Amino acid sequence: MNTRRTFAGIPEECGKSSTASIVLIPVPFDGTSTWGKGADKGPEALLEAAENMELYDIETGTEVYTHGIYLAPKIEEGSSPEAMVEEVYKVTKEYVNRKKFTTLVGGEHSISIGAIRAMNESFNDLTVLQIDAHADLRKEYNGSRYNHACALYEANEQTNLIQVGIRSMDAIEKTVMKKDQVFFAHEMIQDDYWMDTAIDLMTENVYITFDLDAFDPSLLPSTGTPEPGGMQWYETLEFLRRVFAEKNVVGFDLVELCPTGDYKPSAFTAAKLYYKMLSYKFESEQGEFEFDNQEISHAKMKKHDTDQEYEDGEF
Numbered sequence: 302m303n304t305r306r307t308f309a310g311i312p313e314e315c316g317k318s319s320t321a322s323i324v325l326i327p328v329p330f331d332g333t334s335t336w337g338k339g340a341d342k343g344p345e346a347l348l349e350a351a352e353n354m355e356l357y358d359i360e361t362g363t364e365v366y367t368h369g370i371y372l373a374p375k376i377e378e379g380s381s382p383e384a385m386v387e388e389v390y391k392v393t394k395e396y397v398n399r400k401k402f403t404t405l406v407g408g409e410h411s412i413s414i415g416a417i418r419a420m421n422e423s424f425n426d427l428t429v430l431q432i433d434a435h436a437d438l439r440k441e442y443n444g445s446r447y448n449h450a451c452a453l454y455e456a457n458e459q460t461n462l463i464q465v466g467i468r469s470m471d472a473i474e475k476t477v478m479k480k481d482q483v484f485f486a487h488e489m490i491q492d493d494y495w496m497d498t499a500i501d502l503m504t505e506n507v508y509i510t511f512d513l514d515a516f517d518p519s520l521l522p523s524t525g526t527p528e529p530g531g532m533q534w535y536e537t538l539e540f541l542r543r544v545f546a547e548k549n550v551v552g553f554d555l556v557e558l559c560p561t562g563d564y565k566p567s568a569f570t571a572a573k574l575y576y577k578m579l580s581y582k583f584e585s586e587q588g589e590f591e592f593d594n595q596e597i598s599h600a601k602m603k604k605h606d607t608d609q610e611y612e613d614g615e616f
């Protein structure tokens with residue numbers, strides 16, 4: 302059988318590259334991680350979890366997949382971090398040029414370097430909103446500028462970088478950090494207005510890079526470098542929904558999902574977050590594709606019939 306895999310098992314019609322408004326690029330790269338390995342398994346775990354997710358979003362009352370979500374071929378360039386970053390840059394640029402709402406799923410945080418570079422070339426006066434436990438502002442780490450610990454160094458130099466959820470860094474990062482643009486976790490918990498302050502600092506065009514270790518490990522433990530004292534589900538969603546409503550979010554990435562054994566909740570949380578962010582982006586727009594429920598359950602049934610085909614991680 303030749304059924305093409307679609308994101309979350311949506312009908313093939315909604316999953317076409319030519320007509321979809323949204324593109325999801327999986328980047329299963331894990332070349333530079335320093336502690337927990339396995340971020341290369343992140344995209345597959347998220348996609349598998351998404352196939353078991355409801356497609357109606359209660360909060361927005363929408364079915365965002367009706368805007369079309371194209372699951373792009375995964376980026377497998379892994380010969381070096383430099384080559385991977387270059388390939389991510391090229392592919393991101395291509396979809397942005399085609400006016401797609403471009404999203405990426407990692408992989409470790411270094412995949413964001415190429416995506417941010419492409420976005421910064423394509424959109425004026427870009428804000429990069431980094432939601433993360435770690436500052437990631439090192440210029441170089443373990444001999445490379447493309448290490449995950451350096452993921453935001455370039456963005457800090459070349460864009461309006463805003464960092465949220467930070468609770469781990471090296472003292473040296475203080476020398477380059479824009480202190481007024483950083484929201485430390487221990488301060489956020491005592492400040493009822495941190496969301497307003499953060500949004501006020503944003504320019505109109507915003508790219509979001511979401512490192513899943515920003516979440517508290519009690520909510521999402523399967524990540525390469527977990528840190529206690531992280532963000533909770535509803536405060537994160539409240540913040541994101543406001544950013545999507547008040548700014549022009551031009552794309553986003555989710556990184557550092559690092560699946561462990563058979564434990565599913567982290568991957569499901571990541572998949573749900575991914576779909577939530579799309580739901581917020583398109584909240585006020587009508588989808589291009591209309592389906593009745595019967596067609597959807599048919600598509601879902603077909604998907605479950607062919608589960609066998611996906612087990613090798615084919616995209």
Ligand SMILES: [Mn+2]
Binds near residue numbers: 434512514526557
């Ligand atoms: Mn991090």
